[in-house]
Amino acid sequence: xxxxLVPNLTGAAELDDLRARAEKGxxxxxxxxxYRYRDGRGIEKNDIEAxxxxxxxxxxxxxxAMDFVGFAYLRGNLVERNTEIAFGxxxxxxxxxxxxxxxxxxxxxxxxxxxxxVTKALVxxxxxxxxxHGRAAVSAALAYLSGEGVxxxxxxxxxxxxxxxxxxxxxxxxxxxxxxxxxxxxxLAKESWRKASKLLPTGxxxxxxxxxxxxxxxxxxxxLKLIExxxxxxxxxxxxxxxxxxxxxxxxxxxxxxCAAFARFQGSDISGWGFKKLCPSPLGTGxxxxxxxxASGKIGQKWKLITxxxxxxxxxxxxxxxxxELDAGRPVVVDFKYIGPQYPGGSAGHTLNVCGYITAENxxxxxxxxxxxxxxxxxxxxxxxxxxxxxxxxxLSKGVLSRPAFIIxxx
Amino acid sequence: MKRPVxxxxxxxxxxxxxxxxxxxxxxxxxxxxxxxxxxxxxxNAKSKVATPNIDRLAREGMLFTDAHSPATVCTPSRYSLxxxxxxxxxxxxxxxxxxxxxxxLIAPGRLTLPAMLRQQGYETAAVGKWHIGWTFRDQAGExxxxxxxxxxxxxxxxRRIEGGPLDHGFDRFFGTACCPGTDWLYAxxxxxxxxVPPVAPIDRGSLPKHPYANDCRxxxxxxxxxMEELDxxxxxxxxxxxxxxxxxxxxxxxxxxHASHAVHLPSFAAPxxxxxxxAGPHGDFIFEFDQIVGELLSxxxxxxxxxxxxxxxxxxxxxxxxxxVRMRADxxxxxxxxxxxxxxxxWEGGHRVPFIVRWPGWVKTGTTNAQIISLTxxxxxxxxxxxxxxxxxxxxxxxxxxxxxxxxxxxxxxPYLLTQAFAGARTLAIRRGKWKYIDHPGSGGxxxxxxxxxxxxxxxxxxxxxxxxxxMESDPAEKSNLISEHPEVAWELKELLNQSKSSGRSRPVKxxxxxx
Numbered sequence: 001x002x003x004x005l006v007p008n009l010t011g012a013a014e015l016d017d018l019r020a021r022a023e024k025g026x027x028x029x030x031x032x033x034x035y036r037y038r039d040g041r042g043i044e045k046n047d048i049e050a051x052x053x054x055x056x057x058x059x060x061x062x063x064x065a066m067d068f069v070g071f072a073y074l075r076g077n078l079v080e081r082n083t084e085i086a087f088g089x090x091x092x093x094x095x096x097x098x099x100x101x102x103x104x105x106x107x108x109x110x111x112x113x114x115x116x117x118v119t120k121a122l123v124x125x126x127x128x129x130x131x132x133h134g135r136a137a138v139s140a141a142l143a144y145l146s147g148e149g150v151x152x153x154x155x156x157x158x159x160x161x162x163x164x165x166x167x168x169x170x171x172x173x174x175x176x177x178x179x180x181x182x183x184x185x186x187x188l189a190k191e192s193w194r195k196a197s198k199l200l201p202t203g204x205x206x207x208x209x210x211x212x213x214x215x216x217x218x219x220x221x222x223x224l225k226l227i228e229x230x231x232x233x234x235x236x237x238x239x240x241x242x243x244x245x246x247x248x249x250x251x252x253x254x255x256x257x258x259c260a261a262f263a264r265f266q267g268s269d270i271s272g273w274g275f276k277k278l279c280p281s282p283l284g285t286g287x288x289x290x291x292x293x294x295a296s297g298k299i300g301q302k303w304k305l306i307t308x309x310x311x312x313x314x315x316x317x318x319x320x321x322x323x324x325e326l327d328a329g330r331p332v333v334v335d336f337k338y339i340g341p342q343y344p345g346g347s348a349g350h351t352l353n354v355c356g357y358i359t360a361e362n363x364x365x366x367x368x369x370x371x372x373x374x375x376x377x378x379x380x381x382x383x384x385x386x387x388x389x390x391x392x393x394x395x396l397s398k399g400v401l402s403r404p405a406f407i408i409x410x411x
Numbered sequence: 412m413k414r415p416v417x418x419x420x421x422x423x424x425x426x427x428x429x430x431x432x433x434x435x436x437x438x439x440x441x442x443x444x445x446x447x448x449x450x451x452x453x454x455n456a457k458s459k460v461a462t463p464n465i466d467r468l469a470r471e472g473m474l475f476t477d478a479h480s481p482a483t484v485c486t487p488s489r490y491s492l493x494x495x496x497x498x499x500x501x502x503x504x505x506x507x508x509x510x511x512x513x514x515x516l517i518a519p520g521r522l523t524l525p526a527m528l529r530q531q532g533y534e535t536a537a538v539g540k541w542h543i544g545w546t547f548r549d550q551a552g553e554x555x556x557x558x559x560x561x562x563x564x565x566x567x568x569x570r571r572i573e574g575g576p577l578d579h580g581f582d583r584f585f586g587t588a589c590c591p592g593t594d595w596l597y598a599x600x601x602x603x604x605x606x607v608p609p610v611a612p613i614d615r616g617s618l619p620k621h622p623y624a625n626d627c628r629x630x631x632x633x634x635x636x637x638m639e640e641l642d643x644x645x646x647x648x649x650x651x652x653x654x655x656x657x658x659x660x661x662x663x664x665x666x667x668x669h670a671s672h673a674v675h676l677p678s679f680a681a682p683x684x685x686x687x688x689x690a691g692p693h694g695d696f697i698f699e700f701d702q703i704v705g706e707l708l709s710x711x712x713x714x715x716x717x718x719x720x721x722x723x724x725x726x727x728x729x730x731x732x733x734x735x736v737r738m739r740a741d742x743x744x745x746x747x748x749x750x751x752x753x754x755x756x757x758w759e760g761g762h763r764v765p766f767i768v769r770w771p772g773w774v775k776t777g778t779t780n781a782q783i784i785s786l787t788x789x790x791x792x793x794x795x796x797x798x799x800x801x802x803x804x805x806x807x808x809x810x811x812x813x814x815x816x817x818x819x820x821x822x823x824x825x826p827y828l829l830t831q832a833f834a835g836a837r838t839l840a841i842r843r844g845k846w847k848y849i850d851h852p853g854s855g856g857x858x859x860x861x862x863x864x865x866x867x868x869x870x871x872x873x874x875x876x877x878x879x880x881x882x883m884e885s886d887p888a889e890k891s892n893l894i895s896e897h898p899e900v901a902w903e904l905k906e907l908l909n910q911s912k913s914s915g916r917s918r919p920v921k922x923x924x925x926x927x
Contacts, residue, residue, distance in 0.1 A: 048826070059844050066899070073903075085906055088899030 015042055022053060030057035031065045038078060047078040058089070066093035067100035074103065074112060074251075077342075083284065087113030094124055101128035102136040109143065110251030111284030116273070118149025129160060134169020135211075137161070138372055141175055142248040145373065148271050170196040170216035171372045177223060178374045181230075190227060196220030205378045208352065208368050208387070209338055219371055222378040226365065229358065230376075240326035241356035244367055246375035247272040255287035255351040257369035259296065259406070262333050262353060266408065268299050272369070286349070288394030289335065289404065296406075303333075304409040307402040310389045318388065318403045319381070322354055322364070325407055331355040331367065333406035335390040349392055354384075428773070428796050435531065435664045435797050436770065437720040440789065441707060442492070442668070443700055443765075444485065444540060444590075444675035447730030449748030450697050451765050459690040459744035460697045464705030465767065468724055472769030473778045473819060479785050479842075480728045481808070482831045483754060483761035483856055485542050485590065488727040488786065489670070490516045493523045493543060493579065495790030495801075495809030497829050500915055505835015509558035510595035510630070511566060511588060513544035515574035522805035524790045526580025528666045531797040536583040536652045537576045539645045539670035541600075545588055546573040560595045563631050568608040577603050581668070585648040590626075591641045591672040592679060597632035599644070607633040619679060622737045623693045626676035639679040641672045646703050650710050657714045664719075666793075669707060673700035676731055690742040693734045718771045721796070725786060726764040729754045736863055751869070751889045755856025757832035757840050757849050758889050768816060780819045783828050783842060788812050791918070807916035827907060829917060832856045841908040842883070846897075848904035849879040878905065 018036075021029035030053045036043045037050035051072060057065030070089030072078040087107045093100035101124045107113055108121035122143060128136035141160035144153040158179060164172020177192030197220035199213070206218030226241075234240045245264040249257035249272060256276035263270050278295035279287050289305065296303040308318035325332050336350045355376070356365030364384050366377045379387075391401040428436060449455040452462045453469040454476075481491035486507045487498030494517060498504035501516055517523060525535040547555045549565040556562075576584040585601050598609040609631035618624060618638055627638075637644065649669045656665045673696050680687075680695035684702065688694035704724060711717040730746030735753045738744040752758025766784065768774055791809035794801050801809070808829060814821040832838035832855030840849040849855065852871070859868035873892045880894040880901040894901045911917050 055844060059846060069903075070899075080910070082903075082906055085899065085903045088902045092897065092899045 022056075025056075025060060027057040027060040027062035027065060030054070030060065031062055031068060034065065034068055038072075051078050063093040063096035063100060066090075067097050067103060070100065070103060074107075083107070083113030085113070094127075098128040098131040098133040098136065101125070101131070102133050102139070105136060105139065106251055109139070109149075110253060111282070112251050113284075116149070116250075116283050118143060122150060126160070129163055132167055134164040134167040134172050137164035137167065138169060138171045138175055139248075141172075142373055146247060146271065148247075148273060165192065168199060170199050170213050170220060171211070173199075174216050174219050174223065175372050177220070181223075181227070181374075186227065190224060193220040193223045193227075197224060205363065205380050205383065207383070208336070208350075208366055208370070208377050208379055211370050211372070215371055219377055223374070223376060225378065226376055229356070229365075234327065234329075236327040237323070238359050239357065240323070240329075241365060242326055242329055242331045244331050244353065244355050246367055246373045247369055248372055248375070249369035250284075252284055252286055254369050255289065255292055256295075258333055258351045258353050258367075259292045261367065261369065261375075262303075262331060262406065263296065263299060263301055265331055266301055268301065270299055288396075289351075289406075290394045290396045292351075292394075293396075293406070302409040303406045305396060305404060305406060307404045310401045310403060312385075314403055315385045315388075318405070319384075321405070321407070323357060326355070326357060330408050334388050335393045335404050336387040337390045337392070338387065349390055351393070428798075434662070434719060435533070436773075437664045437711075437716055438528065438533070438666045438793060438796075439707065439711070439720055439722045440492075440666075440668050441704060441722070441724045442489070442539075442670040443724070443726040444671055444673060445728060445731045445734070445754055446674050446697070446700065446726035446765060447735070447746030447748075447753070447760070448750060448763050448765060449744075450674065450730060450746040453767075454765055455745070455748050457743075457745070457748065459738075459742050460688050460694045460701075462697065462701040464701045464708065465724060465765070468704065468708065468722065468769050469767045469777075471771070471776050472722070472767055473774045473780050473816065475766040475768070475780045475782065475784055477781050477783045478725065478764055478766030479783070479828060479830055480726065480762045480764045481785055481787050481829070482835075483728045483756060484833055485540075485675075485727050486516065486544070487831060487835065489541070490543050491808070492727075492786045492789060493517065493525070494521055495524065495787045495806030495918075496521075497787065497808045497831060497917075499831045499836040499839060500807065500912075505831065505833070505837070508542060508544050508589050509593070510560070511545065511547040511555050511562050512558040513556050513574060514546045514554065515544040515579070517543060517574070517579050519578075521579075522802060523580045524793060525576070525666060525668070527790065527799050527801075527805075528664075528793060528797065529580050529582065531664075531799050533664050533666045533797075534656055534660060535581045535666045535668075536649075536656075537581045537586065537668040537670065538584070538649045538652065539586045539668075540589070540591055540672060540675075541576055541584070541586055541670070542589050543579075545575045547588075548573075558589075558594070560628075560630055563595045563609070566596075566605075566608075568605050572600060572603050572605070575600065575603055583652060586645065586670065587641075587672075590675055592638060592677050593626050593675065594628045595630035597630050597636045597638070599633065599636060605633070607635045609633045609636070613638070618677070619692065621678075621692045623676055623678035623691070623696070623734060625733060626731075640681045641679075642699060642703055643681050645669065645671060646706055649707060653710050653714055653716075657716060671700055671703065673697070673703070674730075674734070676733060678734070690738060690744050693738060694742065694744065721768065721770040721773075723766070723768050723789060725766045727786075729756070729759075729761045729764065732857055732863065735760075736867075749888065751867075752854060753857065755833040755854070757830065757838055757851070757855035759883075759887070761832060761854075761856060762830045770816065774816050775819065778819045780815060782812075782815050782819075782823045783825060784810075784812055784815075784823060785825075785828055785830075788823070788825075792816070801918075803920045807918055809918055826917065827904075827911070829908070829911060836912075839908060839912075841904045841911070843904060843907070845882055845884040846900050846904060847879075847881045847883050847889070848901050848908070849881075850905060850908055851878065852876060880904070 034054035073086035090104040094104040105121040105124035125136040125140035144157035173196035180189035200217035202221040247257040257272035260275035279291035308314035353367040453466040482488040490498040613632040678693040678696040684699040747760035750759035752760035792812040795813040810825040828842040838855035
């Protein structure tokens with residue numbers, strides 16, 4: 001095995017010392033080695049070495065390492081994805097490590113490697129929250145807020161959101177800010193979102209990808225910008241914002257969550273998991289857009305799939321449609337494709353809603369199930385053009401790249 | 412300190428190894444039969460049998476403490492040694508041939524260890540027990556594959572025997588089809604024919620009678636087949652090969668595979684070794700094997716090739732039940748020590764075997780190596796040493812040991828170890844680091860409800876467990892099944908095993924990784 005040292009990142013002596021300690025069986029050093037190999041920090045990135053060292057540390061009893069191994073299996077980024085193995089490792093590590101307890105909650109909530117069990121998910125999220133895990137507190141808060149698989153409990157949701165905010169968790173501050181906004185306490189909302197936005201670097205807009213602290217900080221900045229727009233009348237051609245419900249998705253449940261929010265907008269009371277259960281694919285797995293369309297019929301709604309070509313002309317036509325729908329007060333469901341080495345297989349798909357636009361700033365407003373409530377995010381027209389393309393949204397796509405959307409069928 | 416070694420290894424990986432004289436090293440593999448970890452002095456200080464020659468080999472080379480036969484019985488283990496592939500991956504890969512059993516487990520066209528070495532300019536010879544299957548034919552030319560005495564009677568000895576060592580890379584062969592002293596066909600095969608066919612029933616009444624003689628069945632025996640001196644014949648044939656090679660083609664390297672009858676039952680030590688130990692007939696048989704090892708090493712020295720010969724000594728599986736149980740009781744000698752289980756079992760006693768490598772000038776003398784290795788690894792190691800490239804459809808479970816031979820601290824790039832017990836694909840186990848997951852309940856081989864083995868049966872503490880998980884660091888005797896305490900590890904290893912089964916290999920294909 002060759003080891004390439006990258007200068008200026010970590011000293012060679014430090015790496016040698018770390019390796020020596022790891023080889024002597026120090027679990028902390030072994031796990032550090034695993035992270036370095038995973039991320040290519042000071043050492044050439046090597047997935048096999050990363051897993052080897054993580055396994056050694058886990059074998060030595062390190063619960064943090066067990067969580068590392070579990071997460072590798074959950075994401076499928078270092079080894080082939082296997083949710084059952086992931087679940088097993090999280091379960092083993094959860095009593096000792098809050099991050100593993102959070103991940104175990106994710107597995108129970110999102111039916112990853114186990115049957116869905118929201119009650120157990122909440123038990124582990126709340127345990128993790130009590131031990132200082134902000135995202136676990138927020139996840140539990142949003143479950144109680146939505147009543148997904150548990151009795152709706154606004155008070156408990158509020159306490160958990162406050163707990164997350166206390167922990168300076170950006171997503172907790174976003175949710176707490178939204179609670180203030182909904183209660184009409186705009187200054188408190190602004191304060192909360194501003195605090196979130198200051199915790200980590202932000203830009204004019206962010207990337208609507210995986211949930212992360214960075215994404216939540218950016219969401220805080222976006223919500224600050226949107227606070228005035230959310231209270232304004234729409235001006236067709238210039239600005240539109242459609243107030244719509246938001247459902248925070250479980251793992252791998254963006255399609256059903258985005259569609260359930262779309263259905264709720266049209267008067268249904270269906271939940272994200274409820275929508276998923278109308279589709280034939282198992283919980284915890286991605287959902288074919290054809291099945292989502294069929295599910296809309298099962299709840300008595302009429303949706304239409306429309307597609308646009310992936311080129312510039314197609315984008316012009318697609319955004320013209322978007323503005324038409326939004327001006328008419330109707331959100332739209334779209335499918336994105338993210339491309340990059342960080343995604344297992346080189347790409348990832350994501351279904352979400354578009355609920356507004358701001359022409360003067362060339363921005364669109366998303367209602368994204370992957371981020372915490374209210375799910376609102378800003379995206380530039382250029383990013384929308386880049387991401388709103390998909391060739392794997394289901395059998396209907398026939399592998400052809402296009403810009404797909406569900407709209408309300410008015411006919 | 413590590414970098415020069417690393418560079419040397421990398422260069423050797425690219426180029427193979429040539430000595431100062433410009434010649435690739437000779438390779439001698441001595442494969443004992445049923446020799447246990449505890450049968451050998453350098454592995455067991457409490458052994459009651461002196462093994463001075465094997466001990467000397469260890470002092471002069473590297474002793475591996477965590478080496479494994481791929482299987483817990485002869486045929487699949489030997490298949491795996493010859494091909495670098497786990498036998499359960501091929502049809503009938505769990506079988507143990509008897510008599511004229513076959514056809515060969517080795518598929519036509521599969522690259523074998525001897526064929527690979529022959530491509531690298533080696534003269535190749537196998538002496539002793541083959542046991543990977545042949546195709547004998549009757550007078551009508553029909554293949555005979557039943558392992559029965561009646562099948563032996565049908566053999567047409569004028570016909571070539573197909574599928575043996577000569578068809579799989581060896582230039583020469585002298586030995587037997589299956590276990591030399593055990594079943595039905597008591598005759599030597601030379602090349603691909605039996606020059607002196609068996610004509611008369613074996614007279615078992617004239618053979619020694621003792622508790623270790625019980626694996627000798629009725630059969631037909633050739634007049635030149637000395638039941639009590641088989642290993643002396645094999646020794647003589649190996650010597651003849653070595654002498655002829657050095658005399659006739661000293662410029663080329665050789666590969667000699669010496670697969671002894673010892674110490675498989677029946678334990679018929681040659682007359683000069685009888686009573687040489689205080690450990691009974693089987694002790695004498697082990698002692699004979701050790702002396703044969705000494706003679707082979709001495710032959711290398713006399714011929715002046717010892718310094719350029721890589722010697723590997725190992726065993727095809729753990730020690731036989733009879734020898735373990737009787738010698739524990741009668742001589743306080745434990746051939747399976749310190750492990751649980753014995754031949755056929757999935758526990759360590761079934762497959763943790765002696766493995767010693769001597770290679771003057773390359774392998775540091777007197778070293779011990781705790782890397783987890785398998786007999787399947789000999790093929791990839793030989794490829795690295797000789798500069799041979801392994802096609803993706805060969806040596807599927809073989810990992811190069813060269814780096815760790817040159818530097819005992821270097822790790823073998825093996826992601827996990829597979830072992831198969833008596834029922835082949837139905838009794839598999841996987842080891843990764845300290846964890847060993849056995850994908851079946853019980854031994855996978857011997858019946859511990861029998862009177863003989865009942866005293867060694869351990870209670871299964873996990874009720875209705877479908878598998879077993881052991882922490883080999885804290886529990887090398889495999890007493891505590893941790894499958895309930897660490898289901899995540901058991902599940903992961905089971906999945907890894909399933910993945911290995913479905914992918915058909917554990918060695919990653921070139922340019923790729925099977926961990927993705």
